[in-house]
Amino acid sequence: MSAAETSNWQQIHDVVLERIQSRRWKPGDLIPREQELAEEFGCARATINRALQALADSGFLERRRKAGTRVAIHPVRKATLSIPIIEQEIEQNGFTYAYALLTDAVLPPPADIGAWLEVPPDSTVRHVEALHSASGRPYVFEDRWIHLDAIGAAASADFSTVSPNRWLVENATYTRGKITLSAIGAGSRESELLACEPGAALFRLERRTWNKTAVITVANLTFAPGYRMHTML
Amino acid sequence: MSAAETSNWQQIHDVVLERIQSRRWKPGDLIPREQELAEEFGCARATINRALQALADSGFLERRRKAGTRVAIHPVRKATLSIPIIEQEIEQNGFTYAYALLTDAVLPPPADIGAWLEVPPDSTVRHVEALHSASGRPYVFEDRWIHLDAIGAAASADFSTVSPNRWLVENATYTRGKITLSAIGAGSRESELLACEPGAALFRLERRTWNKTAVITVANLTFAPGYRMHTML
DNA sequence: GAGTGGTCTAGACCACTGT
DNA sequence: CAGTGGTCTAGACCACTCC
Known part of the structure; x- marks a missing residue:
């Protein structure tokens, strides 16, 4: 019971987001590499990548090759206006x-x-x-x-x-x-x-x-x- | 020359978007299955999935399991407002x-x-x-x-x-x-x-x-x- | 029940960039 | 140069939903 059926990458997304919002990972912090997170969560690196990509798209993370993934300093909030006919x-x-x-x-x-x-x-x-x-x-x-x-x-x-x-x-x-x-x-x-x-x-x-x-x-x-x-x- | 370096999934994204905008695939049309597109583009199905996902997120496509992927009837345009401090x-x-x-x-x-x-x-x-x-x-x-x-x-x-x-x-x-x-x-x-x-x-x-x-x-x-x-x- | 997209894996190579 | 994320693959299983 208590279905809770979200996909694995979404669960990881939520866990990481929670760590950001709880300030366990603070703005500007470098977070672990994808490979490390994959080991922590017991999944493939691609799954971690999917979750972190989504967080980067939302503005919570900033990712750069070689430099790693950091918590965004100013989580620029983006609102979506839908422009109807x-x-x-x-x-x-x-x-x-x-x-x-x-x-x-x-x-x-x-x-x-x-x-x-x-x-x-x-x-x-x-x-x-x-x-x-x-x-x-x-x-x-x-x-x-x-x-x-x-x-x-x-x-x-x-x-x-x-x-x-x-x-x-x-x-x-x-x-x-x-x-x-x-x-x-x-x-x-x-x-x-x-x-x-x-x-x-x-x-x-x-x-x-x-x-x-x-x-x-x-x-x-x-x-x-x-x-x-x-x-x- | 003519570098053109975008990733494969982005190129596929652009090709599909062009087919939508040129009305080769019209609003409401069912487009080919991921497997067929993978064969057409000579890539893995996951790569097609990535491209179509992005188009669905942007509102150009509507995807449902079993029902397939359709061109959105009303491409609801979404504008992104960034809310600064x-x-x-x-x-x-x-x-x-x-x-x-x-x-x-x-x-x-x-x-x-x-x-x-x-x-x-x-x-x-x-x-x-x-x-x-x-x-x-x-x-x-x-x-x-x-x-x-x-x-x-x-x-x-x-x-x-x-x-x-x-x-x-x-x-x-x-x-x-x-x-x-x-x-x-x-x-x-x-x-x-x-x-x-x-x-x-x-x-x-x-x-x-x-x-x-x-x-x-x-x-x-x-x-x-x-x-x-x-x-x- | 069957067909489609959604997700995941294990591995690989590449592109970018900091040092 | 070396380390990190970005992308891709081939295959697999699952979840959803139309028929």
Whole structure:
């Protein structure tokens, strides 16, 4: 009874983590070599390696060839934000999703957006503004710029029923992205669209997305008041 | 020449990822069994397993025994937020860190904080308010509640020179945490401390931290206007 | 029941890096 | 150069779960 079925490497992982957290092995300490730990735990070195790799990935250990494995001095805590498709996020919370296209144009971008998209000075990009709502209440305002040279199919995409957010997730394979989170005061446009007072504090997510070769798109998502983003660590 | 030195499993990882992103293997598709891939790539099955494990961890694949490995339908993108010690964050940005203790008391918590800390109704907790500043400018206001029964040493900690933020990182081993990010309007206290107008949009990070047995602490960090949190994905 | 991924082993060689 | 972790292999058994 008392099943306790975790794999061996996970048990070793937990034991080592406990030794770190109990300060039996203190930050900066060198811990035993893999071979020694393998003997202590009565397993193969590969099993130890698996456990220590996981701890290194989590930031608890720092490993270097020849230098050995040390307990990290600053166990940098990493939280994982999952970035969902807006539609899914709303529906998972039990609301009815609706989407409205506000503007859609191909035009030369403002200087700052052009720089972010890394497009030549005189080129044009597609600019889409849209509102996502949850059970009739405005949820998030999407301000989207798409680099058409980087993803040609987007030139003919129909954003009247499918949001750029969703279309891009499904049609643009990307490899890297950078996200910036901040708080901004509602301007006149935001206050109108998101049904709040001008100056109200709004949660803002700015995102730049690359594929292998170029910036695909820049998105500014401005959430309605009261939005909260959750994460575990 | 053209060194290209990545390990074999990483190369396989990249090849498989390319097949996913190029839609040769589409979302929902079943991909070949590990044994078949091992034959295709001319390696051991363990090497394939390592590559596919990594892709599953990243959210690109979903793997189940007997059912096989499928391309994830919604490649849930995960961004990693690293949560630094405030002092480090400020100094890494080239500013001079300063810390000021504002209030420090042991008292019965308000109902909401008490519930978050999961303390009995009539118990007391330690409440600390502090201001962290960067090169003389207010940076973040720390509103901290500490469950003394869960971490007794905190009762005698001196927060006049070391912030709760740092003290807890260094002295409280914790295992789990939950973070909530939001935007709030500055109240009178925030506007005074953070040198901004009442109602200004402020970035807020709320955090609850557990060790194995109990909630250790609740922290509300309210950042000065203009704060931006960055993350990659 | 059978097929798939999850884990483990014992051994080997290699890559990196401190001395 | 030598010591450590990084990777790989060939094979094995097990755990899970679909049929």
